[in-house]
Amino acid sequence: MTTVALKPATMAQALTRALRDAMAADPSVHVMGEDVGTLGGVFRVTDGLAKEFGDDRCTDTPLAEAGILGAAVGMAMYGLRPVVEMQFDAFAYPAFEQLISHVSRMRNRTRGAMPLPITIRVPYGGGIGGVEHHSDSSEAYYMATPGLHVVTPATVADAYGLLRAAISSDDPVVFLEPKRLYWSKDSWNPDEPDAVEPIGRAVVRRPGRSATLITYGPSVPVCLEAAEAARAEGWDLEVVDLRSLVPFDDETVTASVRRTGRAVVVHESTGFGGPGGEIAARVTERCFHYLEAPVLRVAGFDIPYPPPMLERHHLPGVDRILDAVGRLQWEAES
Amino acid sequence: MTVMEQRDAYRPTPPPAWQPRTDPAPLLPDARPYRVLGTEAAAKADSELLRRLYAQLVRGRRYNAQATALTKQGRLAVYPSSTGQEACQVAAALVLEERDWLFPSYRDTLAAVARGVDPVQALTLLRGDWHTGYDPYAHRVAPLCTPLATQLPHAVGLAHAARLKGDDVVALAMVGDGGTSEGDFHEAMNFAAVWQAPVVFLVQNNGFAISVPLAKQTAAPSLAHKAVGYGMPGRLVDGNDAAAVHEVLADAVAHARAGGGPTLVEAVTYRIDAHTNADDATRYRADGEVEAWRDHDPILLLERELTGRGLLDEDGIQAAREDAETLAADLRARMNQDPALDPMDLFAHVYAQPTTQLLEQETQLQAELDAEAAGPEGAVR
Ligand SMILES: Cc1ncc(C[n+]2csc(CCOP(=O)(O)OP(=O)(O)O)c2C)c(N)n1
Numbered sequence: 070m071t072t073v074a075l076k077p078a079t080m081a082q083a084l085t086r087a088l089r090d091a092m093a094a095d096p097s098v099h100v101m102g103e104d105v106g107t108l109g110g111v112f113r114v115t116d117g118l119a120k121e122f123g124d125d126r127c128t129d130t131p132l133a134e135a136g137i138l139g140a141a142v143g144m145a146m147y148g149l150r151p152v153v154e155m156q157f158d159a160f161a162y163p164a165f166e167q168l169i170s171h172v173s174r175m176r177n178r179t180r181g182a183m184p185l186p187i188t189i190r191v192p193y194g195g196g197i198g199g200v201e202h203h204s205d206s207s208e209a210y211y212m213a214t215p216g217l218h219v220v221t222p223a224t225v226a227d228a229y230g231l232l233r234a235a236i237s238s239d240d241p242v243v244f245l246e247p248k249r250l251y252w253s254k255d256s257w258n259p260d261e262p263d264a265v266e267p268i269g270r271a272v273v274r275r276p277g278r279s280a281t282l283i284t285y286g287p288s289v290p291v292c293l294e295a296a297e298a299a300r301a302e303g304w305d306l307e308v309v310d311l312r313s314l315v316p317f318d319d320e321t322v323t324a325s326v327r328r329t330g331r332a333v334v335v336h337e338s339t340g341f342g343g344p345g346g347e348i349a350a351r352v353t354e355r356c357f358h359y360l361e362a363p364v365l366r367v368a369g370f371d372i373p374y375p376p377p378m379l380e381r382h383h384l385p386g387v388d389r390i391l392d393a394v395g396r397l398q399w400e401a402e403s
Numbered sequence: 404m405t406v407m408e409q410r411d412a413y414r415p416t417p418p419p420a421w422q423p424r425t426d427p428a429p430l431l432p433d434a435r436p437y438r439v440l441g442t443e444a445a446a447k448a449d450s451e452l453l454r455r456l457y458a459q460l461v462r463g464r465r466y467n468a469q470a471t472a473l474t475k476q477g478r479l480a481v482y483p484s485s486t487g488q489e490a491c492q493v494a495a496a497l498v499l500e501e502r503d504w505l506f507p508s509y510r511d512t513l514a515a516v517a518r519g520v521d522p523v524q525a526l527t528l529l530r531g532d533w534h535t536g537y538d539p540y541a542h543r544v545a546p547l548c549t550p551l552a553t554q555l556p557h558a559v560g561l562a563h564a565a566r567l568k569g570d571d572v573v574a575l576a577m578v579g580d581g582g583t584s585e586g587d588f589h590e591a592m593n594f595a596a597v598w599q600a601p602v603v604f605l606v607q608n609n610g611f612a613i614s615v616p617l618a619k620q621t622a623a624p625s626l627a628h629k630a631v632g633y634g635m636p637g638r639l640v641d642g643n644d645a646a647a648v649h650e651v652l653a654d655a656v657a658h659a660r661a662g663g664g665p666t667l668v669e670a671v672t673y674r675i676d677a678h679t680n681a682d683d684a685t686r687y688r689a690d691g692e693v694e695a696w697r698d699h700d701p702i703l704l705l706e707r708e709l710t711g712r713g714l715l716d717e718d719g720i721q722a723a724r725e726d727a728e729t730l731a732a733d734l735r736a737r738m739n740q741d742p743a744l745d746p747m748d749l750f751a752h753v754y755a756q757p758t759t760q761l762l763e764q765e766t767q768l769q770a771e772l773d774a775e776a777a778g779p780e781g782a783v784r
Contacts, residue, residue, distance in 0.1 A: 139555070
């Protein structure tokens with residue numbers, strides 16, 4: 070047995086590696102977007118790809134999100150596997166027409182004749198001090214569109230595995246990259262990247278008995294921190310990382326909540342009309358007789374993403390999560 | 404130096420990075436729409452091609468009439484007729500090689516049919532049956548597209564992909580005059596020009612976007628002029644002159660196939676019918692206007708040319724009409740059968756593998772269908 074030398078790696082490096090391995094494995098994989106070529110992307114996720122695979126496979130496009138995604142549709146029709154980068158969350162909106170009117174439904178409207186294997190990488194979420202339009206959590210819009218897969222990694226290993234899975238998927242995948250985790254490091258073996266994760270499975274990041282924190286992407290580390298802090302209160306919190314919002318892993322989530330009897334959904338996106346409402350409803354439908362308290366949500370406020378100097382008040386942090394958990398206990402007692 | 408001397412000594416020079424890019428002159432469209440029929444150019448036209456165009460125009464006119472009639476019988480939910488625009492429809496289809504791709508808008512059913520799509524399958528979208536009734540790969544016709552101009556970037560992407568793969572495939576994308584105001588039109592034109600993609604954009608300027616006339620749509624000298632700003636040639640053609648449309652498109656296709664990049668072709672035509680059968684055109688246009696265009700009818704123009712040159716006689720006209728009648732009768736007969744739809748198909752093509760949620764919903768619908776089939780007695784509550 071060989072011992073694997075684990076090295077610290079960042080999520081951005083794992084993503085780059087995933088793109089590179091996918092391009093090397095399959096000549097039909099094409100990366101394109103704004104600044105992805107020579108510059109390597111504003112987050113350097115596509116660094117080196119143009120050099121290694123040429124401009125035709127890693128292409129700097131004109132500055133036009135609808136054009137990028139629309140061209141990707143045509144390329145996918147002709148047998149390519151485009152991986153497009155939307156530079157920032159809020160700049161993907163011009164491409165929504167293409168996304169919703171075509172990308173998500175081409176398979177359906179052609180009765181299976183024209184599947185579109187497109188991966189749409191979107192750096193999303195706040196916590197990096199970005200100016201306006203650089204911190205949106207847009208996952209609810211994607212989740213509300215049938216035909217799209219929506220995934221978001223929280224660890225370096227998942228970043229690699231899920232991106233490989235997304236690129237090899239025969240369906241369009243919106244791949245949400247938590248910006249503030251780009252530089253988070255994990256022990257990882259870049260020489261032997263992990264197995265490709267199947268899309269659609271949640272994972273229990275931390276087992277616990279008192280309550281389940283259901284979360285994903287940038288809020289996973291916050292929930293893990295909250296779970297640690299909760300030990301002082303005598304609470305043993307389970308943390309479920311969804312990884313995939315669509316398809317949704319009802320099985321893992323339901324099993325966890327049935328064990329713990331209590332649940333809090335945590336995400337940065339707004340609470341009203343946000344992903345948490347859907348998740349809370351599903352959990353309630355499936356676990357009603359097991360629940361000791363209503364499913365609570367800890368989300369961003371229902372406001373346009375605030376200026377960076379105020380974002381720490383907006384983003385759900387450890388205290389707000391612990392407050393919610395406290396309310397669960399209280400409601401259980403009364 | 405005095406101030407005046409200083410001023411004279413300063414000769415404005417271009418900023419250092421500035422270089423002329425493209426000479427706009429060769430890109431500019433002709434001042435008047437190019438015509439072939441009734442001019443000296445007609446003598447050079449391939450008579451076999453003219454005959455084929457004619458037969459397809461007659462079929463197309465009849466198809467439009469039949470489809471419109473089917474809306475009155477409730478067999479079609481809606482039909483956007485291309486009566487008066489058949490020359491554009493037919494030329495677009497006939498100009499392409501088998502390996503090429505056509506990207507139609509919702510009005511371009513006829514172009515799809517002329518390219519070989521089954522006339523009934525071409526109507527499923529408008530019938531309320533499935534969104535796309537045909538396999539797009541069978542004839543290389545993209546699904547009829549209802550959101551305006553969104554199919555244009557697809558054409559660019561497909562043509563680009565084909566070129567990357569070393570295939571000499573050309574994509575021809577159709578759009579209306581109103582559609583040229585959409586952002587996707589701009590993005591597609593720009594991508595195509597930057598990538599030198601083998602694409603031909605055909606704008607059918609039929610005067611109206613539903614009720615809005617061209618003058619309220621754009622301030623450009625012509626829609627073909629829009630090409631120059633992207634660095635591609637713009638061509639203006641008489642859209643009712645099938646020979647001219649075919650020739651201009653053929654040049655553009657050849658140019659694209661040879662690696663010359665995209666062309667924007669504006670065909671000046673007229674929408675004889677209302678926007679769709681559901682629209683009331685009397686609210687926004689005068690009858691006289693329509694009458695003037697009837698004298699410039701695409702079938703009349705070509706018929707005059709062909710008969711004048713002895714390429715078509717009464718028997719030929721009759722034969723074309725009979726062929727069109729057969730098409731219409733077949734369409735009528737097949738459209739009068741109720742389509743067989745399987746409700747379970749609702750879940751079949753959302754994802755490659757249905758999600759657990761969809762499987763649950765499929766089971767639910769199946770139970771509802773079973774209960775329905777069992778009738779009121781069979782229903783267990
Ligand atoms: C994005 C979008 N906006 C609005 C509509 C509604 N609509 C359908 S047809 C039409 C007018 C289109 O006019 P034009 O592009 O000139 O094409 P024509 O119908 O004349 O062939 C409009 C506004 C649409 N289909 N798509």
